[in-house]
Amino acid sequence: MAQIVQDIYRGWEITIRCSGAIARAGQPASYTAIASAELLPGVNPEDWVDSRMQVMNTSGRPFASGKACVAALLAEARQLIDALRR
Structure with a gap:
């Protein structure tokens, strides 16, 4: 069963x-994860180098x-979100 964690950081969810x-x-069992970061509604996309959804694993x-994990x-x-800030 997958564990799901959500966090808001600098206007991104x-x-x-x-899993x-x-x-x-x-x-021992090992764990892997995938993350997505999406700009929240109302946040100015012009403040970011790339405001598209970001995916990492x-x-x-x-x-x-x-x-x-x-x-x-x-x-x-x-770190990625910090790097995307204009």
Whole structure:
């Protein structure tokens, strides 16, 4: 079952979907996530280099927990939003 986390950051809504893989014998489960960031209504798109929906993922990096996976991708989404600001 996927864990869904939503966050508002500088006029963007970030949605992260984190899912865990089934653990194999002798190995812990790993987690991956995909995030989307969408500009909220009423925010001026001219304030941003690219105001289109942004999508990012963990690119196959394994994480020991869903919490660590979400925290890493949330930090990366915020960095991307900061970089898009004019």
